[in-house]
Amino acid sequence: MKRFTTVGMIAVLGLCAGIANARDLGPDEAVKLRDAGTIKDFQSLNESVLKLHPGGRISETELEQEYGKYIYQLEVMDKDGIKWDVEMDATTGKMLKNHQDD
Known part of the structure; x- marks a missing residue:
């Protein structure tokens, strides 16, 4: 029983660590990053995606x-x-990824 609890705790900690490494950025942060040249313009990124899926809609x-x-x-x-x-x-x-949604 003790071993099961330890394994469960390790799994939960691993999940929490993965969540902590991803952070959603708000529109204001995104605009600042774009304006600073840190990230590409969203319109060009969207155009690249729509070239892969002609006639598609984001x-x-x-x-x-x-x-x-x-x-x-x-x-x-x-x-x-x-x-x-x-x-x-x-x-x-x-x-990085382009696959059909399940």
């Missing part, structure tokens, strides 16, 4: 700071009605 965007990197997350509905989860490095514009 339904949700979010900027996070994860492990010291700025990650731009988007949800896209393509022209066929398929939802896609997309992540980009907001500093470089590099595509």
